[in-house]
Every structure is written in C-alpha cells, then in structure tokens.
Amino acid sequence: METKEFTCIRCPLGCNVVATLEDGRIVSITGNTCPRGAEYVTNELTDPRRIVTSLVKVTGGAHPVVSVKTASDIPKGKIFDCLAALRSVELVAPVRIGDVVLADVCGTGVDIVATSNVQ
Amino acid sequence: MEKDLVIIGGGPAGLAAAIAAKEAGVSNLLILERDNKLGGILNQCIHNGFGLHTFKEELTGPEYAARFIDKALKLEIPYKLETMVIDISRDGDFKMVSYMNREEGLVTVKAKAVILCMGCRERSRGALNIPGYRPAGIYTAGTAQRYVNIEGRMPGKEVVILGSGDIGLIMARRMTFEGAKVKLVAELMPYSGGLKRNIAQCLKDFDIPLLLSHTVVDIKGKERVEAVVIAKVDENSKPIPGTEEEIKCDTLLLSCGLIPENELSGGLGVGMNRVTGGPLVNESLETDIEGVFACGNVLHVHDLVDYVSEESAQAGKKAAEYLGVNEEKDSCDKERCAIKETGGKSDDKDTEKADHFIKINAVDGVRYTVPSVIRLSHMEDRQTVRFRVGAVYKKAAIQVLAGDKEIMNLKKAALAPGEMEQVILQKSVLESIPDLEEVTIRVKTD
Numbered sequence: 293m294e295t296k297e298f299t300c301i302r303c304p305l306g307c308n309v310v311a312t313l314e315d316g317r318i319v320s321i322t323g324n325t326c327p328r329g330a331e332y333v334t335n336e337l338t339d340p341r342r343i344v345t346s347l348v349k350v351t352g353g354a355h356p357v358v359s360v361k362t363a364s365d366i367p368k369g370k371i372f373d374c375l376a377a378l379r380s381v382e383l384v385a386p387v388r389i390g391d392v393v394l395a396d397v398c399g400t401g402v403d404i405v406a407t408s409n410v411q
Numbered sequence: 412m413e414k415d416l417v418i419i420g421g422g423p424a425g426l427a428a429a430i431a432a433k434e435a436g437v438s439n440l441l442i443l444e445r446d447n448k449l450g451g452i453l454n455q456c457i458h459n460g461f462g463l464h465t466f467k468e469e470l471t472g473p474e475y476a477a478r479f480i481d482k483a484l485k486l487e488i489p490y491k492l493e494t495m496v497i498d499i500s501r502d503g504d505f506k507m508v509s510y511m512n513r514e515e516g517l518v519t520v521k522a523k524a525v526i527l528c529m530g531c532r533e534r535s536r537g538a539l540n541i542p543g544y545r546p547a548g549i550y551t552a553g554t555a556q557r558y559v560n561i562e563g564r565m566p567g568k569e570v571v572i573l574g575s576g577d578i579g580l581i582m583a584r585r586m587t588f589e590g591a592k593v594k595l596v597a598e599l600m601p602y603s604g605g606l607k608r609n610i611a612q613c614l615k616d617f618d619i620p621l622l623l624s625h626t627v628v629d630i631k632g633k634e635r636v637e638a639v640v641i642a643k644v645d646e647n648s649k650p651i652p653g654t655e656e657e658i659k660c661d662t663l664l665l666s667c668g669l670i671p672e673n674e675l676s677g678g679l680g681v682g683m684n685r686v687t688g689g690p691l692v693n694e695s696l697e698t699d700i701e702g703v704f705a706c707g708n709v710l711h712v713h714d715l716v717d718y719v720s721e722e723s724a725q726a727g728k729k730a731a732e733y734l735g736v737n738e739e740k741d742s743c744d745k746e747r748c749a750i751k752e753t754g755g756k757s758d759d760k761d762t763e764k765a766d767h768f769i770k771i772n773a774v775d776g777v778r779y780t781v782p783s784v785i786r787l788s789h790m791e792d793r794q795t796v797r798f799r800v801g802a803v804y805k806k807a808a809i810q811v812l813a814g815d816k817e818i819m820n821l822k823k824a825a826l827a828p829g830e831m832e833q834v835i836l837q838k839s840v841l842e843s844i845p846d847l848e849e850v851t852i853r854v855k856t857d
Contacts, residue, residue, distance in 0.1 A: 298611075299615075301608040304460065304463070304830075342616070345458045347559075355562075355563075357561075375588050389474060408457075408474070
C-alpha cells in the first residue's frame with residue numbers, strides 16, 4: 293500500500309486529498325470535500341491536465357497583447373509546447389472574448405480562445 | 412454637479428456596488444475610475460480561477476471583469492475614466508467629492524452618499540527595509556504582472572521572489588511560462604500567505620522551491636540587480652547569522668502583502684481599523700460617517716474576488732436604502748408590520764431597543780471582523796461576518812458566542828492567515844437573546 297498527497301486545485305479551498313494505491317491502482321481517495329477532488333486526484337495519477345493561460349501578440353489595437361486560455365484543460369506535459377505554439381501567433385485587432393485564436397493546439401483537440409477584448 | 416451616489420473606483424468592488432445600487436433604484440449615480448478602463452486589477456490577472464462562486468464556472472480575471480462591465484453598461488451606469496479623486500470632505504450631510512481629469516480639470520461633486528471602492532496596493536521595497544543598493548530590477552509582483560500581461564514586456568530573466576502572496580505565486584508561473592528562470596520563493600513567515608492551490612499549481616508544477624522562514628538580507632548590484640542574499644530567520648523573524656546564501660539573479664519580485672488604499676478615507680476623517688488598515692463599518696458596510704460606505708479591498712484585503720463582489724453588492728444595496736429609494740415602500744412595510752404586531756400602536760421602547768448596537772469581538776486568533784458592529788434594526792435576516800485568523804491552525808473550530816452563550820461551533824480541518832473565513836449570523840438568533848450587547852468570534856483549539 294502506498295499513499296500520495298495532493299492539493300486539489302479545482303477551487304480555492306485547496307483540499308488536501310490523499311490517495312491510497314495498491315500496485316498502482318487507486319483503492320481509496322480521502323480528504324476531498326466534493327466529487328471534483330476525487331476526479332482531480334484520479335486525473336493527477338493517470339492523466340494530469342491543466343488549463344493554460346497566456347498572451348498572444350496583437351497588431352493594430354490599443355494593447356500589444358491579448359490574454360488567452362485553453363478552452364478546457366490540456367495534458368500537463370504539453371504546457372510548454374502549447375506556449376511555444378502561441379508565440380508564433382499574431383492577431384489583428386479587434387479581438388473579442390471567446391474568439392478562437394488557435395484551433396486544436398498541439399493536437400490536443402482543445403482550442404485557444406481570447407479572454408479579453410482588444411479594440 | 413449633484414449626485415445621489417458617487418462610487419470611487421471602477422474595479423470589481425465599484426462595479427458590483429454600482430450595479431446593486433442601480434438595481435435597487437438609484438439612477439443618479441456616478442463611478443469615478445483613475446485607470447483608462449473599468450475592471451481594475453482583474454484586467455491584468457489573466458490566470459483562471461475567478462468566479463466559481465458567482466458564476467459557477469472558472470473564468471480568467473478579464474472575463475470575470477467583462478461580465479460586470481457588460482452589466483454596468485447595460486444598466487447605463489455613468490462612469491468617468493482617467494479620473495482621479497483627490498479629496499472627499501463633508502458639507503453638512505453632503506459629501507463633496509473633488510476629482511480631476513484632462514477634459515474637465517478640477518470638479519467637485521456634491522453627493523448624498525459615497526461608496527469607497529479604491530482597492531489596495533502592494534507593500535513596496537521602501538516599506539520592507541531591505542538593505543543594499545537601489546539597482547533596476549526590483550518590482551512588486553503586481554507591477555511585474557502589469558508589465559508582462561498588459562504591456563507585453565518581460566522585467567527580467569532570472570528571478571527571485573520575496574513573499575509568497577498569491578500575486579507572487581501567480582507571477583512565478585507566469586514568468587516561467589514566458590521563459591524566465593524562477594529560482595526560488597522566499598517567505599519570511601513559517602507558512603505561505605497565498606492559497607494552497609497556487610502553491611500546488613504555480614510552484615510545485617514547475618519545481619520552484621518555496622523556502623519558508625527565509626528572507627532577503629541584501630541586494631547586490633549597482634545598476635542592475637546581480638544577486639540577492641537570502642537567510643533563514645528565527646521565530647522572531649530575525650535573520651540567523653551564518654545561514655546567508657547568495658542567489659544570482661537579475662530580478663527581485665516582492666509579494667509581501669497588500670495595504671488598503673485609504674488616503675481619501677483618512678482625509679474625510681473616517682474611523683479606521685488598525686488591523687485591516689480599512690474603515691470600521693457596521694452591518695450595512697457604512698463607516699462612522701453617515702452615508703459613506705466601503706467595500707472590497709479598501710475595506711479589508713480579500714482572497715477571492717467572488718467575495719468582493721458579494722460584499723460590494725451588499726454595500727450598493729445598503730447605500731440605496733440609505734438614500735431612501737425604497738423609503739415609501741419600506742415605511743409602508745414597517746407600518747404594516749407594526750399594525751400586525753402591536754395592533755396599530757407603535758411601542759417606543761421597542762424602537763429604542765431595535766436601534767441598539769451589538770459589538771463583534773474578535774479574540775483568540777481572530778484578528779478582526781467585518782463588520783465590527785451590528786445594528787439589529789438594520790440587520791438582514793442573514794448577516795455575513797468576514798474575518799482572518801492570525802496563525803495556522805489544524806483541527807480547530809470557529810466558535811461564535813452571543814454574550815456568553817455559544818450559538819455556533821464550526822469545525823475546521825485547517826485555518827490559515829492567507830484565507831478569509833466567514834460566519835453567517837441569523838437575525839432571529841440574535842433577537843432571541845435579550846439585551847445582547849456583544850457577539851464574540853474566536854478560534855477554539857483543543
């Protein structure tokens with residue numbers, strides 16, 4: 293039996309969640325105050341994922357950059373590939389919240405969308 | 412110019428307060444904002460994690476701000492940008508708000524009520540007394556955040572962060588994303604001042620060390636930061652000789668606490684709470700000057716914007732009540748109640764009693780409460796009381812006493828200074844205790 297501790301990042305409560313493993317299989321999850329904690333830890337042990345937020349260059353607008361995010365979480369191992377892909381994107385103003393900036397980033401099936409408006 | 416309500420600041424607090432006031436019927440109102448757009452600090456907080464309470468979804472800062480800005484625009488709430496309030500004073504019952512901008516010059520608005528929503532600012536190097544030269548490369552975390560996220564410029568390549576407040580933790584990840592090497596985060600206290608999830612997702616995810624009970628004792632470099640010297644500190648936060656270590660870097664970010672920005676409140680003569688650095692307020696979030704309300708980070712520094720919005724909506728609603736927008740309806744309701752309860756005869760003694768103050772004591776680990784006093788006559792059925800604790804507690808409880816009677820005992824697996832706590836007081840419970848003068852909130856440990 294092996295235990296692993298996690299700080300759940302699904303909400304600001306930051307529950308301390310403990311997973312008990314046997315031969316790499318999860319036998320119990322404790323310490324979470326909601327089902328998302330169990331889901332988070334299960335993902336952390338099998339396929340850790342993160343929402344990535346960053347910036348993309350914009351020309352012709354009031355600001356030189358626009359904030360963006362992955363529309364849903366992507367594999368943790370692809371964070372830096374995703375950031376690298378964003379560096380070569382250049383948008384032209386105006387940009388609206390929700391505009392798709394880059395579709396299917398790094399083959400994750402997840403789009404990058406704008407999170408602020410640039411006029 | 413005469414206004415019923417002037418709201419000072421167009422960040423999350425000002426927007427929520429204005430929306431609530433407008434929805435409660437205040438139409439002659441005005442938001443004054445010094446930046447060139449509404450939304451305040453949220454505009455530079457491009458990370459996600461906002462709005463889980465308010466919208467039941469996870470938004471980034473600009474998206475959260477946009478929801479409120481859109482609503483304010485839809486409600487046609489008037490606002491002025493790049494407008495700096497420089498003074499608030501009293502003229503009888505009126506509040507004279509003086510502001511300045513490029514188009515109008517210096518203008519004074521006569522307001523019946525004011526809501527203070529100026530937010531907070533970061534503790535700067537000057538306030539920290541770090542020895543050493545004054546080279547380029549030292550920024551507060553929020554300043555660096557603005558450079559990176561709004562202006563698209565990187566402040567440096569090799570970074571040390573002093574202080575583990577949330578902005579510092581968020582910037583550790585942000586700078587890493589932009590290709591900088593964040594060498595470590597040093598925290599003076601034996602615990603972090605930031606949210607646990609931020610330590611997990613901003614430091615641990617990228618193997619950035621967090622050194623607790625450490626501080627910066629020297630900054631090397633004359634033109635530009637070349638290195639900082641960190642040292643371990645003892646239980647009195649004094650550096651321990653012999654533990655110094657030089658860390659090569661070109662940038663030092665400071666995330667050492669936020670201070671409510673209350674110069675205007677001070678000038679007006681509002682009574683202040685020495686613990687929070689914000690005004691003292693009652694259940695209506697009204698200061699000791701009638702018609703002057705406060706909410707958001709100018710009142711006390713919050714951990715989540717969702718709570719700022721909630722608190723500020725309450726301030727907006729209460730300001731509307733003060734302005735008597737619902738006066739007619741209210742007095743009708745009161746009359747009706749009076750008729751129902753006393754058969755048409757109002758009882759003077761009851762009215763007197765209803766106006767009495769209940770003081771809220773913060774003791775045994777509870778550093779302060781907002782509000783600090785409750786007038787039963789103005790209390791809603793449920794009153795949220797927010798506070799912070801002064802140390803880290805494991806397996807403790809928040810105990811609420813009305814007089815000396817326990818009315819609440821909330822078990823907590825952990826309590827930490829970095830996280831705001833709250834209890835909800837029921838009006839019916841307080842009313843059921845005769846001659847109640849004090850409510851006490853404390854941390855109970857076994």
